[in-house]
Amino acid sequence: MSRNTKINLVLLLVVAALAVLPLALGLGDHKEEPFAGADAQAETAITELDPDYEPWFSPLYEPPSGEIESALFALQAAIGAGVLAYYFGLRRGRRQGEERAMARQEADDAGAVSAAGASGAEGA
């Protein structure tokens, strides 16, 4: 494995560790609802600060269940990951194609030179 790949893998591992550690250390255990969304907590804080506040608009469409909601979040991530993968795949393919074309070009040039050399020798 190249040093480059290793560095990339370490970066991914650190990100994974940062996500897993709070769970592994049970940092949400003291909460009524461990690892709830920060936005839901903010809603609670708002109702504490201003008990009379009523949200004056509700979402036009609301996913009917937690499953549907997580499906839609997964869809969002999948679209993003798909486009990113397309980009890097295309770049890699193009670069390989260019390298191959360059190698062929060099081989052709070398062939033409040796052919020219051979005909030159014949003429002399």
Place this chain on the structure above:
Amino acid sequence: MHIAEGFLPPAHAVAWGAASAPFVVHGVRSLTREVREHPESTLLLGASGAFTFVLSALKLPSVTGSCSHPTGTGLGAILFRPPIMAVLGTITLLFQALLLAHGGLTTLGANVFSMAIAGPWAGYAVYKLLRRYDVPLMVAVFSGAFVADLSTYCVTSVQLALAFPDPGSGFLGALGKFGAIFAVTQIPLAVSEGLLTVLVMRLLVQSSKGELTRLGVLLAGKQARTETEAVAR
């Protein structure tokens, strides 16, 4: 984590919408100009938008025992400058507001201001400043992405504290409350976002050198060579 639908009083919602609109309009102009003048950048623009899509869909646990998600706006801001990120961030926020009931249409202006305007500009400023003092590219990229992520949620806290000041301790008291919910939760996630942005930037340096040089991320000439070599080693 954006401000939920209906959770900003109408006057605030309108004010933040009015504050955001010019940035988004200017961003749309920059984006169309970029695509017209450099059609080849469309792909990388798509990839930058895609990065925001992935990252803002990942709800991650944090040290505070609650969950939040990164923003992914630092990368696009560094590559294409913040105005373009205002558009890409708004698209992401619209998707989430319309399909996921995450964020909202009435709070779109405020959420666009924090995630698609303030965050990208803050991150870009830090990145540019560090680059001016010859800080290595990847350190500047990490710092830019970290600041873009964290400042987004600091702005969200300010927005909520302005709308809902604490009856006793006023704006500052409320800011402390919302800051504890959003900003503290966000610190480890901002580190993650910084690392992921560095990862993508490393892949870009390997695969898209020409593009990065045109965008001014890699400098043409000697400096570019040493930095690519540092990554390729």
